[in-house]
Amino acid sequence: MEPIKISDNIFWVGAVDYDIRDFHGYLTPRGSTYNAYLIVKDNKITLIDTVKHGFEDELLSRVSKIVDPKRIDQVVSNHAEMDHSGGLPGILRHIGIEKPVLASTMGVKNLAGQFPSAGLNLQAVGPKLDVGGEDLVFMETRMIHWPDSMFSFLPSQGLLFSQDGFGMHLACPERFDDEIPEDVWGPLALNYFANILTPYTVQIGKLLEKVAADGLAAQIRTICPDHGFVWRRNPGRIIEIYAKWVQQKPRRKAVVVFDTMWHSTEYMARELTDFLAGQDIEASYHCLKNRHRSEVATECFEAAAIIIGTPTINNQLFPSVADFIAYVKSLKFKNKIGGAFGSHGWSGEGAKLVQAELRNMGYSVPADEVRVQWVPQEKDLGPLKALGQSIADEIKRL
Template sequence: VISNHTEMDHSGGLSRVMHRIGEDKPLYCSKMGHKNLSKHFAQKFNYHPVENGGELKIGKRTLSFMETRMLHWPDSMFTYAKEDRILFSSDAFGQHYASLERFDDQVGEAIMPHARKYFANILLPYAPLILKLVAKVREMGLPLDMLCPDHGIIWRKEPSKIINAYVEWSEQKPKRKALVIFDTMWHSTEAMAETIVEALGDEGVEAQLLKLRASHRSDIITEALDAGAIIIGSPTLNNGLFPTVSDFLTYMKGLKPQNKVAAAFGSYGWSGEAVKLINQELEATGFKVIDPGVRINYVPDEEGLKACRELALKIAQELPV
């Protein structure tokens, strides 16, 4: 048995497999995999930790192992079957996609949005490591007929297509695109959001209006992958942020998106902390906050909406042409 990854969606059936074939049978894994698996399973399996670059001969086949630490756990590794020219890539190049078909050429282009969403929500924090890994794999010149991730379909028609896509997504080059992400209590913050989106569109920016109670955070993060600007809006609630906004900011910060400018806006009744708190989270995420933000007491009037349009213009000037 070869274990490329310890996480339970990969190793959850290991006890049953080892019981079926015999717990004395060899179990190959990375050194960190040995450490992690022994913390997950009480049985004393016959572990064989492998070296990075090590090989295993099994009959007519040769398997080689490549450590891929933090893609996306410390124990992760790839296994390459030399004679078959197959790379078993664990979580990398996967998708959360259920299909009756097994291969990319049987599914077509419909698979790419799922692969992009998977990358954005699982592997994005490790984008710098992915670029180094892809460079290393290309340098090794491994012949590759098939790329087999542990989730979703298998890439056999054109494995290089998903590899090239990973490079593009990892580079996170910003487009002239902005996401206006918000939630609202009595529609005042919503009116501000709509004004900002309209003004961004007037400046030739691809602007999306994303209300958090109607848009799943994983879909928003996928759209954020190539966005040049993130604008967050929230009313002040109990001296803090609206819960859906707080949730999204926490989720986004953990994924560490890069190369973005940002700004905040929101309405309030009497205390008005939301914009300040949003700015703190945006800065903690690593974004360039380009404006103190727009705060409007209760319902926006024409002067308040003008401030929203001015914020949009300032954002547009920061984006690539």
């Protein structure tokens, strides 16, 4: 396997995972990459991040086309999550277990916790590190998206190693932004931001402001993330897109998401979707039987309203709906309107439980939940349309 040259002394030496589809509960329909980078100077060789466990040989094989991997002097870990650190023990065993692994203070703790018996020589980085006659400068990016996360910057080349930031899950042979059109990467970058970075938009917004204020943004000529491709033609484009996404500004769109056992809740979802579309709202319809939670979450990201439907099963929400609610709750969406509906037979707790969850998540909930007993009839359409109307009115007020 070949390395890919980024500049005279910097190479991509990561791994391409064409087959992965479940990335910690998030659907990756186009696989992913685990990017690692090698800084090669005559007197010092530095590896930036590693790969997921199982891909160590792929990394070592790429490195060996440049230098003997045993010549690597030091490893920088910008992010302790397993997709970038899982390969550390195996790679360090190969190159020399005594070689320093440099991470943020929290990175040292988190790596020690995840690899307690690997014998890694973990060291906390200072503000900068000599990488062979020049400095790699560190910037902590705590909670973007883990406590250990940090950026590394090589000023001489304006090159930012941004770990998960500015990445996306896309396995392909291309390695650079100028090789893939924006209509291909745009939806994947959104999918990644919505599912991985949404809970941290406040921190990311502050970081972007700091980077602009420090004059660093103007110095960035290349961004090397840990997933997806290297931004060498236009790194400003993804920074500009992130500056918009951190605002979580909703557009005139409502997501109707539900599950059903015997089609009654489904019938309600279809009526609601058609009603909203008739109100000039982009209405996006998703049954959780055939839509993955993370695909629906991406649909929700730019939507003004999320309307959730469930039948009642043994006094509870339908399990897939409970799963979806737990997931969107974890994403901490801001500026959302919520609505609840569902069919039941006797006790009818389902839609009420959804309504309580929506309030709990801080969504604006303009109307009571709509509950229908058994199969919806003509008379049930009035309350359903009233729910749709309240939500449409609130969306239009934005």
